[in-house]
Amino acid sequence: MNISSLLSGKNRQGMLLLLSAVLFFSACSSRRNTAKPSTTAAAKTADAMAHLKNRHLYRFITDWTGVQYRLGGLDKKGIDCSGFALLLQKDIYGNTLPRRSRDQAAAVREKNMSQLNEGDLVFFSFGGGAVDHVGVYLNNNYFVHASTTRGVVVDDLSLPAYQRVIVKAGSVKN
Template identity: 40%
Template sequence: MIFNLRNKTLFIFLVLATLLYSSCKSKKILTDASKSRSVTSGSLTERYASLLDVREKELGNEKLYRFIDSWMGVPHRSGGMDKKGVDCSGFTTILEKEIFNRAVPRTAKSMAESVKRKYEDDLEEGDLVFFDFQGQKFSHVGVYLHNNKFVHASTSKGVIISDLKDPWYYKYFSRAGSIKD
């Protein structure tokens, strides 16, 4: 079959769309809005301490929370790596590089395969948490904060903070760990 210019363009578009989609395979997932609280008023440390149910001095890395604050609400976009839109693994890649100076693989699945596994009770700020959505192993990733809270790029709400123990997320929770140095 001889490809004309239109067919070649369509073929290239489909290949690129497939590659972008495969970087984070989570589908549009809707959760009850009451299960993720927004950060709205007060100083940065007051807002996040309240959201994460910790004392301000327990927050740890203020740079991390400034980063999160600047990304909060950025919409989901498959393959995205900027504030116009970001997917879960893109957000995690950027956060880990800018805040912890750690290079991580680009896909959630590759990240999951490269972490030093931890029990959820041993998680620390900056560790990664993984989920299996739609039967896809390690199809979603987030960054652990405190008290079972994690930040991630939700397909339905963009960058948000959610609770790992929320029954909806917890039933898909599959692995957690720290980046191997």
Template identity: 40%
Template sequence: MKKVIIFTLLVSLTLAGKAQSSKTTSSPSTSSKTETSDPDNLASQFFSQVMGVAISATSNTKMYQFIYDWLGTPYRFGGNTKKGIDCSGFTKAMYDKVFNTTLLRNSRDIFSMTNPLSKDELKVGDLVFFKIKSKSITHVGVYLGDNRFAHASSSRGVVISDLNEPYYSRYFYKGGRITESLKEE
């Protein structure tokens, strides 16, 4: 319920910002959008607060909106709905809806679709892979910047976590960027 109220407030502020900016009739050389009337800036400020990452107005707000819509969804192994979802299902759904890219269904197979990256090479939208108490990849999430990532945790459902948390730092394996040849144009 709290998410619905917050989202409604964001939409109201965004619409008010669009209405205010459309009323401005000054010439392009003298007009400038203020932070409070720019809907993209309002959205980025909102998601920055909710997700704990610095998000610019030029960021992929569609990705952050997707994550926000799924936050709190319970974990269910093999699940792919709002009733329950696992880490690879969440990642696959996000890439399908946000990036128009079809991923394979489990974290090991998804890793095979990427160019591996070190932690310091990660960019927003890249994938992060973990080997949790295993010799093979067992978990995947989506990097948000500022060492934060979104994922479906087996104990907490869809959440945003920090790569520097001792648990995730211990089991982090590699980052990955989907190879360009796999992206749909």
């Protein structure tokens, strides 16, 4: 049997029917399950970013996300936590802050954690003594900071690792 005899008459109709069935069933099998995906940490982080009121803040964070940590750094080659907070406050809110996180802590009006607003500062003491880390509150218990191991990231403030070391939070005094 050659190709021309396969494509003639009834054989041709059968081939078209077979090809149509294959295409139909392969298209159906490629459909994905449309069930709602489980909420992940990444989805919650994306949700916090999506609910920022200040679009300039959103752009600032996305521009800096992933920049590596560098003690004393103030540019995209590397930045530390207090440098990141300083630049964010200056560029987004027009606030002037001292360079060191412990001095920045003295420059805020303290608030209860439940009263924090977008742009407020959150201070930590990982060393057990004075303030040694700062981040900027976003919403829904999320904050952005320059992590020593992961660079500039958005993190969940309700994680036990942060809850154990929070020492102060508040808004910049004007």
